[in-house]
Amino acid sequence: MKAEVLDLNGKPAGEVEIPVVFSTALRSDLVRRMFWLVGSHRIQPKGRDPMAGERTTAETHSPPTGTGQSRIPRVKGERYSKSGLAAGVASVVKGRLPHPPRSEKVIHLGVNKKENRLATNSAIAFTADVDAVRARGHRVTKISLPLVVADDLETVEKTGELVSFLEKVELKDELHRVDSHIKRNSGKRRLRGRAYRTGVGPLIVVTNDRGVGKAAGGIPGVAVTRVESLSVLDLAPGGVPGRLTIWTESALSALGSRTRGVAS
Numbered sequence: 001m002k003a004e005v006l007d008l009n010g011k012p013a014g015e016v017e018i019p020v021v022f023s024t025a026l027r028s029d030l031v032r033r034m035f036w037l038v039g040s041h042r043i044q045p046k047g048r049d050p051m052a053g054e055r056t057t058a059e060t061h062s063p064p065t066g067t068g069q070s071r072i073p074r075v076k077g078e079r080y081s082k083s084g085l086a087a088g089v090a091s092v093v094k095g096r097l098p099h100p101p102r103s104e105k106v107i108h109l110g111v112n113k114k115e116n117r118l119a120t121n122s123a124i125a126f127t128a129d130v131d132a133v134r135a136r137g138h139r140v141t142k143i144s145l146p147l148v149v150a151d152d153l154e155t156v157e158k159t160g161e162l163v164s165f166l167e168k169v170e171l172k173d174e175l176h177r178v179d180s181h182i183k184r185n186s187g188k189r190r191l192r193g194r195a196y197r198t199g200v201g202p203l204i205v206v207t208n209d210r211g212v213g214k215a216a217g218g219i220p221g222v223a224v225t226r227v228e229s230l231s232v233l234d235l236a237p238g239g240v241p242g243r244l245t246i247w248t249e250s251a252l253s254a255l256g257s258r259t260r261g262v263a264s
Contacts, residue, residue, distance in 0.1 A: 003148045005249050010168030013150050019255040022128045022146065024121040028241055031126070034119035034232045035239035040109040042233075047103025053096030058088040116232075123235035124255070132242030138202075139173035140244060147246050153204070154248060157211035159218035166202070166222075174201060174244065178221035200237045205230060207250040227251040 007013040058073035065071065072092070077083040090098035126132045128146045147169065156162050166175060178201040185194055201221025206212060213224040225234050235243055 005148045007150050008165050021121050021255050022125050024125040027122045030119045031123050031236050031241045032239035037109045037111050043107050045103050048100035056087040123232050123241050126241035127245040136242040138244040139177050142170045151248050151250050154206045154210045154212050156215050159215045162215040202244045204246045205251045206248050227254045
């Protein structure tokens with residue numbers, strides 16, 4: 001089976017053989033499971049100093065009764081600001097946390113290699129399923145999947161040129177959908193620099209990023225990745241397969257190495 005190759009003007013420029021990886025069984029359950037397992041590898045371990053809040057001379061009275069005070073450790077000494085104040089325990093001013101995060105906690109979940117390979121292959125196959133792509137919310141009308149483009153796309157360096165190309169391949173409505181769904185965050189997300197959240201748009205898979213990554217940086221929702229580093233995180237954001245994917249001709253040919261372990 002072959003797919004049509006488009007040039008930068010959206011016109012047919014030849015055909016390319018579709019790799020057998022696109023015939024992998026569609027396993028949305030496996031893709032969703034692998035998304036959360038692989039996603040845990042991006043989390044940075046964090047913890048607290050074991051002595052945080054406990055560097056104090058506070059001790060409990062022995063016996064802890066008969067002083068007219070609550071039975072809680074208090075700082076030793078007299079005639080200075082902290083003397084007699086509660087310290088060294090949770091629920092007091094400048095006290096320790098009751099159950100702080102610990103750096104030794106295991107947060108990186110194990111991934112079975114064969115399972116990961118099958119999930120990635122299945123996520124690739126989902127990108128050629130029109131129903132799955134539409135169910136994910138992408139505006140796909142007149143184009144056929146998989147969407148393959150000539151390698152000239154890798155050399156596009158200007159955002160305007162990339163937008164013009166996407167409009168020529170009938171993705172103008174898709175760009176409008178992503179742009180109209182930019183929302184402003186509230187609360188701590190906004191205070192920490194994550195002021196806006198953007199929808200997921202097309203993914204461009206290339207062999208060598210010769211400028212298209214910089215051009216895509218100015219278009220909301222559009223991402224560029226190399227075929228060697230392709231994973232479920234790119235193909236199924238949120239664990240939902242069927243992301244609209246644009247393949248360069250050389251990137252599609254490079255998928256031949258992924259055919260090992262494909263389910264029949």
